[in-house]
Amino acid sequence: MFILGLTGGIGSGKSAASAYFRDQGIVVVDADIVAREVVEPGQPALVAIEERYGAEALLDDGTLNRPWLRAKVFAEPDERKWLESQTHPRIRDSIIAQLKAATSPYAILESPLLYESGQSELVARTLVIDVPEEIQVERACSRDGNEEEQIRRIIAAQMPRSERLQKADDAVDNSGNLEALYSQLAPLHQSYLQLT
Numbered sequence: 587m588f589i590l591g592l593t594g595g596i597g598s599g600k601s602a603a604s605a606y607f608r609d610q611g612i613v614v615v616d617a618d619i620v621a622r623e624v625v626e627p628g629q630p631a632l633v634a635i636e637e638r639y640g641a642e643a644l645l646d647d648g649t650l651n652r653p654w655l656r657a658k659v660f661a662e663p664d665e666r667k668w669l670e671s672q673t674h675p676r677i678r679d680s681i682i683a684q685l686k687a688a689t690s691p692y693a694i695l696e697s698p699l700l701y702e703s704g705q706s707e708l709v710a711r712t713l714v715i716d717v718p719e720e721i722q723v724e725r726a727c728s729r730d731g732n733e734e735e736q737i738r739r740i741i742a743a744q745m746p747r748s749e750r751l752q753k754a755d756d757a758v759d760n761s762g763n764l765e766a767l768y769s770q771l772a773p774l775h776q777s778y779l780q781l782t
């Protein structure tokens with residue numbers, strides 16, 4: 587099956603773009619959701635996290651303390667590398683299984699780290715959702731109520747915008763409104779249907 591990789595930095599509008607493709611009947615596998623599944627209670631990656639950081643890494647109900655780990659890994663690159671070494675292989679396995687089960691005319695892998703994590707090997711073509719960094723910061727802050735500094739650290743941990751655009755087969759500019767985004771996605775969807 588033809589698989590499209592959909593990527594972009596934090597707050598660029600990947601979820602907004604995925605919603606459009608889902609409305610057209612396309613199956614979208616979301617790497618952020620898979621990343622949550624692999625650290626659910628009982629999963630080996632959560633056991634490893636608890637072994638490394640102790641009870642501090644967990645909430646009272648035994649689930650991952652995400653704000654705590656987020657603050658840690660985006661301040662300490664070595665800890666982020668360690669976390670990725672625990673999660674990324676498992677995320678990849680699950681993504682492969684979910685894409686195999688997809689039944690739509692083509693399928694999409696939506697991932698913030700498509701190029702960084704080697705997940706681009708799983709797709710035939712890539713689409714980048716692009717906005718200037720100031721818009722990333724503004725939209726990500728107003729959505730999550732995050733500190734600006736935290737968002738900037740996350741952006742710094744991701745591939746630079748210029749490099750991502752250079753790797754893209756297709757790119758759309760999401761600095762306008764959602765209608766402007768959808769009007770760029772519509773012809774791309776038609777072209778992907780031709781590739782199936």
Ligand SMILES: CC(C)(COP(=O)(O)OP(=O)(O)OC[C@H]1O[C@@H](n2cnc3c(N)ncnc32)[C@H](O)[C@@H]1O)[C@@H](O)C(=O)NCCC(=O)NCCS
Pocket residue numbers: 595596597617618621652653655656659666669670673677697698699703740743744
């Ligand atoms: C650090 C964690 C616990 C923070 O959780 P939190 O709920 O606050 O954020 P969430 O998971 O929704 O991620 C928000 C955004 O942060 C960015 N991000 C997440 N992990 C990473 C990373 N390792 N490197 C760069 N950016 C990242 C992405 O743009 C993502 O969309 C979590 O992001 C995590 O487990 N990350 C490691 C797994 C991973 O790499 N996930 C990315 C998808 S493959």
Ligand SMILES: Nc1ncnc2c1ncn2[C@@H]1O[C@H](COP(=O)(O)OP(=O)(O)OP(=O)(O)O)[C@@H](O)[C@H]1O
Pocket residue numbers: 594595596597598599600601602603618698725726728729760761762763764767
């Ligand atoms: N064209 C747009 N105009 C206005 N707001 C937008 C537009 N596109 C997306 N947004 C809003 O910006 C925020 C970030 O968009 P979205 O969640 O789609 O980004 P994302 O790339 O999936 O982010 P993340 O990597 O953090 O998951 C959301 O609150 C979304 O509703």
